[in-house]
Amino acid sequence: MCLTVASGRDTIAYSSGPSFPVPPDYAARSIDLNEDGTPDFSFWSPSGPLCTFDIPSSFCTWPYYVGAAGTNQVLITGYEALLQSFGAEIGSNAPPGAAWATPWFGAGLAAYWWSSDGETIDGQLVYGGWSGSLGELGIAYLGVCFYADDGAHYGWVRVRLPSPDAVLGGNLFEFAPVVVDWACETRPDKPIRTGDIDSASGSIQFTVEWSSPHRRLRRLDQDLGTGSFLLAGTTLRGELGLADQFSSAQVIGPDDHHKGTTPLLDFGHPLVAKASHTAFFHEATLTHSQVIRLLHGDYCVTVDNGALSGRIQPDLTVHDARDLFRQYRPTR
Secondary structure (H helix, E strand, O other), X not given: OOEEOOOOOOOEEEEOXXXXXXXXXXXXXXXXXXXXXXXXXXXXXXXXXXXXXXOOOOEEEEXXXXXXXXXXXXXXXXXXXXXXXXXXXXXXXXXXXXXEEOOOOOXXXXXXXXXXXXXXXXXXXXXXXXXXXXXXXXXXXXXXXXXXXXEEEEEEEEEEOOOOOOOHHHOOOOOOOEEEEEEEEOOOOOOEEOOOOOOOOOEEEEEEEEEEXXXXXXXXXXXXXXXXXEEEOOEEEEXXXXXXXXXXXXXXXXXXXXXXXXXXXXXXXXXXXXXXOEEEEEEEEXXXXXXXXXXXXXXXXXXXXXXXXXXXXXXXXXXXXXXXXXXXXXXX
16 A cells, blocks of 8 residues: 655545455455544445346346445445545535535445346347446446545546456455556645646656547547546556447557567556446556656557557646656665
8 A cells, every 4th residue: 555645736535455356255445544543434345236027137246335334424426435546636616417415325336237138238148238327438436425534525536447458466256346546636625636646755647648640530629539548656556438439458668569568557448338438447557767767758558560650648737757766766
């Protein structure tokens, strides 16, 4: 776990985890958003699927929930937690159709379903899949709020679907949504944007500056999607939310286009790949030299072998950059 609270312009407390899958039983796993020693939000699921009474069961669903302790709150819509994309604002004003609430008994986070009859989704007959906002987005952010003596503090919790790749994070198999990391504003009553850490000391935020629209886009001003990275120590986490359907993505250096060169990070299979949205997530441990090159802006993202590409740039002031280069300077 890495909790960072910076001075000056940085006012966000960010925790890099460790990430964990939502437990497949009622033994909840909790996070302490403000690191005061008291759990703030918990995640759990039933010990098995909920199925229809016909034999054999024609439909089953396995739901996953989030709950809030004490007076803490989460954004909900109906009985479901509201999950949003990267960059959404979390503050006192809830989005249309949503509200702040304290779901002691849990709000729906996601659910996996399967059916012997199947359902038609996007013109295709499918027999199982993830429902809800997380099923649509692949990677999403839960808006949260806790109360301290000085007022309300807003934050986010990043969650993702299980990886379709067998070895992500060292797990042979992921079957449940994963709570990745979380952050909160240290200033009371101040909004926060999902995914934002203000590049606080010890953790660095990067964005992807897309430079080449892919061949399927009709207009140069059409939305390409978002790309964001977080570097906590030597662990790099990358997230792509793209406005089209893609199958592969990599992080490469300036000389990595040569055949046989291993990319810095291979995203593997997408978490979600739909006609209008593709989500990738992966993480990697970097060497000292790779961190320096990353801070210099030497790496770029390439999607579908160059159909879309963009350079990874740190969100740093000149002063921050100088301090970080001193931090990562090798000792003699």
